[in-house]
Amino acid sequence: MPTEFDYIIIGAGSAGCVLANRLSEDPDTRVLLIEAGPRDLHPFIHMPAGLAKLVNQKGVNWDYDTAPEPNLDGRTLWWPRGRVLGGSSSINAMCYIRGVPGDYDDWAALGADGWSWNDALPYFKRAERNSRGDDALHGSLGPLYVSDLRHTNPLSSAFIEAAEQAGYARNRDFNGPQQAGFGFYQVTQKNGARCSTAVAYLDPARERRNLHVVTGALVNRITFENGRASGVTYRHRGGAMHQRATREVLLCGGAINSPQLLMLSGIGPAAQLRRHGIDVVADSVEVGQNLQDHLDICTLYHSTQRITYDRSNELGVVFNYFLRGHSGIGSSNMAEAGGFVRSRHATDERADIQFHFVPAMLDDHGRNRLPGDGYTVHACFLRPRSRGHLELASASAGDKPRLHPNYLGDAEGFDMKMMVECAKLSRSVLTQKAFDAYRGTPIFPAREDLDDAGLEAFVRAKAESVYHPVGTCRMGRDEAAVVDPQLRVRGVDGLRVVDASVMPKLIGGNTNAPTIMIAERAADLIRGRI
Template sequence: MSQTVDYIVVGAGSAGCVLANRLSENGRHAVCLLEAGPPDRYPWIHIPIGYGKTMFHKTVNWGFYTDPDPNMLDRRIYWPRGRTLGGCSAINGLIYVRGQRQDYDHWAALGNPGWGWDECLPYFRKLENNDLGEGPTHGTAGPLNATSIDSRHPLVDAFIEAGQRLGVPYREDFNTGEQEGAGYYQLTTRKGWRCSTAVAYLRPARGRPNLRIETDAHATAILFEGRRAIGVRYMQGGRSCTVLARREVLLCAGALQSPQLLQLSGVGPAPLLQSLGVQVVHALPGVGENLQDHLQVRLIYEVSKPITTNDQLRTLSGKARMGLEWLLFRKGPLAIGINQGAMFCRALPDESATPDTQFHFSTLSADMAGGNVHPFSGCTYSVCQLRPESRGSVRIRSTDPFEPPSMQPNYLSTELDQRSAVAAVKFARSVAQAEPMRGLMKREFRPGDAVRSDDEILHFCRQYGATIFHPSGTARMGPARDALAVVDARLRVHGVAGLRVVDCSIMPTLVSGNTNVPVVMVAERAADFILEDARREVPVGAAA
């Protein structure tokens, strides 16, 4: 394939793999996919519980840290991001969640026509192969598997029942647009293996002659002619390489690196770019702003019976049993991952018409997600506020494309976010004290009985809170009249031609839950936009 293609996709993550497949499947368009990381050959990527192995892996994980956050006792928060084919879908917690109907209707109400729940639902159905079966809200012909957890765990069952005692109903399906309830998550797994977007979308497309995949190819700049994006410069094997686009450059590098690349290339807040000597191609003040994330607060309990994953992982015999169960039957903890129990509830019921808090309940415990398990039988109640008000930013520090940008989340910077965090911790404690959980909880290890008042709970949230890996919003979708909007409703970057952003960056506001599946939906929609526009437009350099 020549150095000139129709489409350049920057980033082979949750969105990029989707675009690479959809844009190349008709055979008419030449596509080049650039991925800064290596191929997804590391074995633990593909085993669901391998999440713990990839969390700090220096090759397949960018391993970013935020700036010191004054709202979090000046702590720098670890932000893992996928750096391999499949991106974050290759290293995430595998949770299959879409969000609430109201999330998408809110996007549309902000001036983004076509992004309401009813318009997005056909794309959610298109992308999935859901073992709940075909129906009004589910599909079975898509590439991405949605797999129900069929092996029940006594701790998770007790967690669900305790929720019911507190008025949270049982829910089998969290993906109909309505979430309130407790149950088991569905996972992006296939027959006991992780089903990343590299597996679901890229693997079937790899043999196409019109698709070129470049790994270990770090994009360093978008190339412009005037205000039209015409290509990408990237580093590979110590060499500077260039690929040109007849039609479009598509940024799928994620909520941290898509705005970074835009800023490095001269699209972003003019004062920031000028202060670093970057030539301004187009002043767009919203690039890198509107950063939002779900803050995870984890309560850890010691369990009174040796029935936790901690107990299995602490002994060689336990590990051997887990390994054999997976090798022989593709079942057990290795096939499920970390989090099984789901709950979407209203920790502030007088203020929230729909669930405002999400639980990830885990049958193991560790000091941090992906860390070594504790030397006791343990479980974790992880809670997060679904619709935080706090906003941060992503801004380049220099013109060096290999230097991570400044990342400032500003967690817990609003009064609502602070009250929500405190209320979520209190609700988690209520679940732990409701039967039948109460009879299984030996003691609260963290935060512990000494932490009681609202001020003490808030301090605990600042001291131990961490990302649940959903940074979003830094190239937000909105109409041109929105001063901080970066892309329009067809994900085209305002003020320039031939350039779109297709990833978590475009979310005007966070969805209520995990972001992987919504990003796949966004990419499926974007592929249709791009192909529709291609049928109407003449590519650069072609005869009219």
């Protein structure tokens, strides 16, 4: 392998795989992609329903925990993040959601020039290969396959029917002209198999002679010469390695690893860096700040019929999936149906609550297996006002940073009011007539008559992350922003951050598709095309 590259990409996740493909399209450009985790060989990565088993696969997961959360009964919350080729796109529920135009226009209003909806839409379309074809809002020629589910559970259909009975519209396309309503999710799947960014972008580029991919390599720091990023040092197979970059280093570690590596490399709040004995390259006080995530509350009921996925014959599911053309339960993403609602507390015209329905019982991310059969509806407030931060635990890349999401920490208490509303609306849908043939006793909460105080206690005891951390390397035109609107790190040259950490604000939905869009547009910025 060469010792020098034009571009070094740190992190082969949702953004890094996109950049590796797009930058290596130029045969005269040498690209190195470095990933801390292994190759995406585990069969449960590629069988969509296997995500339920990936929960306990430590080898493909960074397996983060937050610090005790003061507004959630002092609980530590589990934050799974992908540590494998494809990153979190290799372990997520594959729901393809973009958000709405106002989300990106908010970014532009906050100083992210060039990231409005009209700027972002062409890159969503360029990435997408939608099985329904192309139109004004969708693409059909991109590398990322977006498909309708091959298999759905009768309970998922009952959920959509119940939502209609509760007064909500049916919506066939959450990424269409209107987001609000209930329906089945489209998913990032190709022929019934997961289409991660490793599958969509990296696999087609793997044979290019100018692209080198290194797995099992933990980057320790970015090196600098005369204020310019010059390369990276990393550990690989027990040895210390150093690679030089002649053009740029591109940091794609995600909302946790990217700010951590910036700080380990000397870019961050100077006082914090000095406490850990790290030489300050650039005093950037917002690195690790502005942490946002969607907090999620799950409502569970027992099912009177054994049609849930709780006690499926796992061996039979696997054999049926692989021997019968990626069909059956194995092709399910588990979170088959969902919806978006504009609540009575909404502050503008956008939906502010999102639902995911799972025809199985999920407690503690599925890590706590409950007896019997049941079903779950997730509900999250899409635009939380609380902001958290992360900080270094030490000067070692091997030590996980300390995560302080500060859920429900807004001074006005609006986030809690919205989480109570999430629980109320979940109960409202699940108690409609469509579930009469299936509804058993309530599990969480155990009573159906809780008042607001009771629901607040329920939220504090049971709410969890729905896996959408963003914002810790905020982009903007102001000098305090970590990166400028071209994603260049302020205070140094030759270094960009390209991942969900640059989002100034959470979008109204799942964050994987927006992260892919960011990388698609970043590739054009890097290549001087815009």
